[in-house]
Amino acid sequence: MKQKVGEGLLFIGFTGIASTLLLALLWAPSVSIDAFESPAAQRIFYWHVPAAWAAFIAFGALFIGSAGWLFKRSEVMWRLHTAGAEAGLATGLMTVWSGCVWGAAEWGTPWDWTDVRLNTFGLLTLLAIYLVLGRASQPDGVETRDTFAAFGLYGFVLVPITYVATRIWSIRHPGPVVGTGDDGSINGDMGLVLLVGAISFTVFIIGHIMNSMRVTLLEQRLEQLQANMDKVI
Template identity: 35%
Template sequence: MNRYERSVVGLLRRVFRSSIPGYLTLLLGLASVGSVFGYASESMYGVAHGINRIAYWHVPIAVVGGIALTVTFLGCVLYLVTATRFWEQLAHASGEIGFVFVTLTLVTGSVWGRVIWNTWWDWSDIRLVTFLFIWFIYAGYLIIYSGAGGSGSVSRLASVYGVVGFITVPISYASTRLWTARLHSPSVGNPETEATITASVLLVSVIAVLSLYVYLLGSRVRVRELSARVDSLKHRTTTETQKPMGDD
């Protein structure tokens, strides 16, 4: 590990061990809930319904889920280049959180769509289908990684998979602009969109979910580092115990 890499890793560890992300998550979470139920518009896509409030968490979870999987991609690349265990732990931890966020995006989107579009799922909608691909790709990443068992070769295989599989993420997020979307029309920079969402409330929720991601990421990385230390101590103890004893 060179000096620059050591500095970056040290900075990230200080952030992860800090209590600030936890407090920010609590404060911003309360602010998000308060603004969604006290200020946000209930009317979207020409429908006035309380279920539209779920959009103020559905969208941030989807956005931050994409960020989490981008961190997984970067962590996999850095691990393959440097072989530093921290990047592998960061990639896997972020992949776990990203997978949970992708799952929540699909669930909340289905609940919201059932009311707004009168359907739980539509196989003709490009955003839904490509996002489901992401779910399967990263389920595979977590399954491969779970079989590593401390093996460097399997960890590298999982990292290669994480790098290659990432291509599905930008494709899905850009899908509504690359192809004609049946349900999900582009909302950013699109004056013809029917989704009238309160931007200030959405911004608060995005920051709140992002803070939650940082807090969860720090917690998972610390757990993985602790687990690695325990495994190392177990291995050292086993090795020392199995050393041949001298003749009496």
């Protein structure tokens, strides 16, 4: 049952993301030509911002899972840790890639090493890569889990830093357009496409986390069964 729910959410989320892209390309109003070097590339914002939002949800799951494993030794929390790392990697790469495409068009360079938000988010994505690849290459055990969980726990400090980075250090990355306290700088139709994107990515990331948790559970069961079989033989 859970498998069907997880796969259903993944499918609904993916369909919503594809719809967001279509709406962004064909329906969302264009921005002022004076405001941007590349107004067409601005449309990537409808993918980039929801992907970053979903990445924060995934890194939140990673934090809770890491803390749950370290303090409670809970198997469910360990599965949440692994799912958060995988989902964080997927959405982190989507955010970084879309940001690079926009940066190349708008700034003339895909990356700015002096911008705080770019670099803290890049570090978060690198953390997710380390956790996913590290878990795949290391034998499962308490020490290995403790190490990865500690990285997941302390790495989360980058999330609030990334969130407030453009409010504190206005370097190159544009400032916030929603949740600013005033009316914001996007009109109704733009806000609607952004909302569709945010909901779609949220559904997608929840489905992804549920699926990844199930994969880890199945891997653990398989290992257990194989160990039992080895004992019998």
